[in-house]
Amino acid sequence: MERIDCHTQERAPILEALEEFKSRRIVPFDVPGHKRGRGNAELAGFLGDACLSVDVNSMKMLDNLCHPVSVIREAEALAAEAFGAAHAFFMVGGTTSSVQAMILTAAKRGETIILPRNVHRSVINAMILSGAVPVYVNPQTDERLGISLGMRFEDVERAILSHPDAKAVFVNNPTYYGICSNLRAITDLAHAHGMMLLADEAHGTHFYFHDDLPEAAMHAGADMASISMHKSGGSLTQSSMLLIGPNVHAGYVHQIINLTQTTSASYLLLVSLDISRRNLAIRGREMVGNVIRLVAYARDEINAIGDYYAYGRELIDGDAVCDFDVTKLSVYTRSVGLAGIEVYDLLRDEYDIQTEFGDIANLLAYVSVGDRPKDIERLVAALSEIRRNYRKDSSKMLRAEYIDPEVVAAPQEAFYAEKESLPIEETAGRVCSEFVMCYPPGIPILAPGERITDEILAYVRYAKKKGCQMTGPEDMSLRRLNVMK
């Protein structure tokens, strides 16, 4: 770990530099052209002068994200210390950019990465860029809830043994629903076979700051972890961090990041990372503790309504569900006769409550440091009303099954291959050359290079009918699909 003397977690180097910059009243003959908002009164009026006065470009006193040598470097070192990493990179392209950097670092064209199917689309997108080949581990499915779980240790072991030349194992820590695999054991296994361990911690930033939560990737010995500071960490949307362990070459990762990263990183995003890191380091335990208590209350109250099932640690089975993130408020809704997406729509349209997502059987309400007890009361009361007013017979609902993909070609090969567009009903048996995603949560139903089956088409029709937003294909209405010639 880089040591920077006498910098404690109370410091916020980027914040301090911006304060200093403001007090110097420097005359701007550089970009951005709005010049502290003076050139765009409407925008300044909407966002506030304070905001636009620090929407500035890299300069000597503010450092440069592409080549950090002063305040950004210091802020990253403080973040690394706070998260127990060897190095932390501030990211401004969302956690998507962090995930991309992990994949591009770990595997070149033709090299293999072992990963669970329920990865975020950004992982497979990164493989289109790099040319890496996925080997999917079937994440177990909870039959009742219809959600993907974690990877079982023995399934990862089998994948490693049958692909000994794989470069890395990729793990969700946790999934969108809060499910964790046995990260420590899988990390040790990967290392024993000379593979890197990459962790998608988009939904796990808070793991680093409370003992009652699943183990964080860096603490478990992972080599790289992508953390969405803007989710549970409290920073601005699109800001993120990439953490690396001691055995990863920071300079190389930096080069990889700079392949796709903007050269005009937003200081609003950077300072939000700096301030949020300071907050988490100083008050993280208390903040996360409050969220744990709020969610525990909501879970009990929702379960007391009847029919709904807000699940928690009882799902833990020591393997496919090795641990559960109790800050996730995931609610099974099918027992009310409603798809999760239907409850999601009702909450928004009828009760002015916006939740994170609904899938076919589940609803996820994202609870964080910004929530108040009275908001939790509204959510619980609205769910109770939805049950009273909209409850239906649940027997006719299709179950959401895990569909094992048949990978025929690498994502990059399929994406760039000669292709043709067919009506979706005529595509069974062909190899898909694009994504089909049910969004949210953005986990692929079909990825480039995979065989289309009748079972998959039935699932697509059903999810469409239930109001899930289907994204990915060139034809946004999803009436046609591109397949390899």
Add this chain to the structure above:
Amino acid sequence: MNLWFTEHHTPHVRFSIQVDRQIYSAQSEFQRIDIFESEEFGRFLTLDGYMMLTEKDEFIYHEMMVHVPMCVHKDVRDVLVIGGGDGGTVRELLRYGKIRRIDLVEIDALVVEACGKYLPQTAAGLRDPRVSIHYEDGLKFVRHAHDAYDLILVDSTDPFGPGEGLFTKEFYGNCCKALREDGIMVNQHESPFYAADAEAMQRAHKRIALSFPICRVYQAHIPTYPSGHWLFGFASKRYAPVLGVDWARWKALKIPTRYYNTKLHAGAFALPTYVEEMLRHVEG
């Protein structure tokens, strides 16, 4: 002394009362509570700087909230009051011997404590054995009640701050569920006059209409509330607010009032044309 309490009724309209002295000030977990003494209005209570009641005109609000539904419904036994920690609504309810139970759900214990000490005119009744005070979130309380009340009175603050959950569709729906099959809900319904209040009024009306088969609005003149023109919502599962009401029955109870009477009751549902239009606009 030139000391004034001022409330912004809109960003461009101010309402001021000369204050003789401040009697009480505290910050609770939920809001700032102040009680002032004034020459013109006697003592008055403000929450987060918004006027809640004055000793001089509180009778109008409390009589109109309570006696309208109590005249319509012949057999009210169990009453739920949400908010109303000042005790004025409970005071009027206690005039009815037939009522056997009043549950008062007030989120802020400090409001009850302060009013008990400094506003005995409204708060004295809170110590009556028929009254149970529950210090919790109104939305939460009503969620757990089923077919349990004849009358629910929503004596809330404005639709922002601690009272915002009491202007939601989920709250009105839960109230409907908590009422018996002939139950009535009356709520503080904001004002039609200034744009921001009118918008809140329309939203509330729209949401109540989604939960109750009978949904009407009536008015009163309250000098210290913005514009002075204030509305109440009358939502009911069976009884209409005027048609078929047994006026003689209520008169025979010989309940002393200063604002309310049965003629005024009938007239209060006759609304100005612009208000009727606003309501029709959201009834769909």
